[in-house]
Amino acid sequence: IAGITQAPTSQILAAGRRMTLRCTQDMRHNAMYWYRQDLGLGLRLIHYSNTAGTTGKGEVPDGYSVSRANTDDFPLTLASAVPSQTSVYFCASSDSISDRGRAFFGQGTRLTVV
């Protein structure tokens, strides 16, 4: 089934540790995104990539980095995790040509920083 795969599904992480959240899509979409979802704050954009080789900052980029070496993969790295990064992280993709800009989301990664 075509879609977006995120890993891990959930993780408990000690503060100060480095972690990479993985995201892979098989729809050949140009654009990919990382959002975080927090109670009372909704979904907020962390970083995005309009095409392979380019990335950009969203609304809440501090403490996070991304890379886009190819079309399919868009990992999100927390260099030194802090408790405020406890959240549910969603990866998404879209393509203005093949799917008219419709966004497709992964199942999410629930991250707890202790």
Add this chain to the structure above:
Amino acid sequence: KQEVTQIPAALSVPEGENLVLNCSFTDSAIYNLQWFRQDPGKGLTSLLLIQSSQREQTSGRLNASLDKSSGRSTLYIAASQPGDSATYLCAVSQGGSEKLVFGKGMKLTVNP
């Protein structure tokens, strides 16, 4: 800065009712508007996408309308069912980009 608002935050209705969910946005220069459904502990599923040049889209019992000039969209759910219980989110994109700005969602409960 674009802001998207969904009111109320929660709604509980008996089965069979026709429902209208509201979404408003502050900047009318949008690229598209999407309605999503999110079940507990799950990701988001796109229900309907309305391009900025369109006025409405329909899928089964769902109909979404867009009034760009007034900064409003509505999602109409006909003959609601318990399986429609979920959180519904509205999101807009701008500037030819597909980056989304989300409302905080509306939690719908349809009681049998």
